[in-house]
Amino acid sequence: MKCKGCSSEPGELDHYCRKCGSDLENPYCSECNSIIKKDDAFCWKCGANLEKDEKK
Ligand SMILES: [Zn+2]
Numbered sequence: 001m002k003c004k005g006c007s008s009e010p011g012e013l014d015h016y017c018r019k020c021g022s023d024l025e026n027p028y029c030s031e032c033n034s035i036i037k038k039d040d041a042f043c044w045k046c047g048a049n050l051e052k053d054e055k056k
């Protein structure tokens, strides 16, 4: 999973992005900015697909 902030590839055990400091344990939904779980496939709040939010 890439960092939402800077699209670098964090390590498995990283809790925060080494490049931009984003919280990798609790990433944000790109649609509604709710805190989501790292392995959530869909946002619990707005239903956005979190797996493929690369580019539309
Ligand atoms: Zn980052």
Ligand SMILES: [Zn+2]
Binding pocket: 029, 030, 031, 032, 033, 034, 043, 044, 045, 046, 047, 048
């Ligand atoms: Zn959302």
